[in-house]
Amino acid sequence: MAEVYFYHLQRQPLEKVLPQLLEKALERGWRCVVQAAPERIDALDQLLWTYDDASFLPHGTARDPDPAAQPILLTDGAANPNGAQVRFLLDDSPLEGAGDYERVVLIFDGADPDHVDKARENWRAAQRAGHAVSYWQQGEDGRWGRR
Template sequence: MSGDTEVYFYHLESRTLEQVLPALLERSLERGWRAAVQAASLERVEALNTLLWTYREDSFLPHGADADGAPAAQPVYLTDEDSNPNDADVRFLVDGASLDDLGGYARVVHIFDGHDPDAVAMAREAWASAKDQGLSVSYWQQDEGGRWHQKA
């Protein structure tokens, strides 16, 4: 387990995952990081794959999913499994997806819906687990303008 891994919690209140994920992935790529997005189901992976092709007309976010093959060539890899075939630096966990081994990533990001009591409870459990492992954790909330603010 790597003590260097940062664990971020992004609490969605006024915006949806579909509205925030592309920008977070763009920022990751701008840092020179490879990213993996882990969803809870293959159907959700397919929906996110479609989203990343269509979220904005003036931009292209290079990505692929299990069905596209060549995962090692994908700067952003979408999956419903906990493997890391594209050697990602940052791992996004969405829709309640979980990851047992957080080591090997510079950052692991939990994105959860603040209006879903089950999602909030899962995020609290993941926070406690990361703290117990001695990892650096931080909690972020979005304001009405879409800017993230660190709250803890």
């Protein structure tokens, strides 16, 4: 069974939070796949090259010639061509195949009632499937904490 983490965006946008979470995953030696809506892939691709003037996150997209070689793979599909241990789900991507990963990180926009409702549905589905679920929220100090 996987650990399924639900990150509730309230204080910072996805563009700030995602690179931080990906950095932590890479520090642990994990390969990652990020599943997002097709229209967001190009923006995420650019973000991961430019989010920090002093750094970048090595990655590619599912359109690249060798997606299996990428430590972080951006995709709009459910496949895991780079053998990732961690799957990030954005844009209401479905929580399917979670058991194939050590961790699944579902990031949802707290300002969008539809995203919150979908996250609640996914929470219940993850619990029914026997996954270890946890809810993460940013405190006043900007740090993420399990609630």
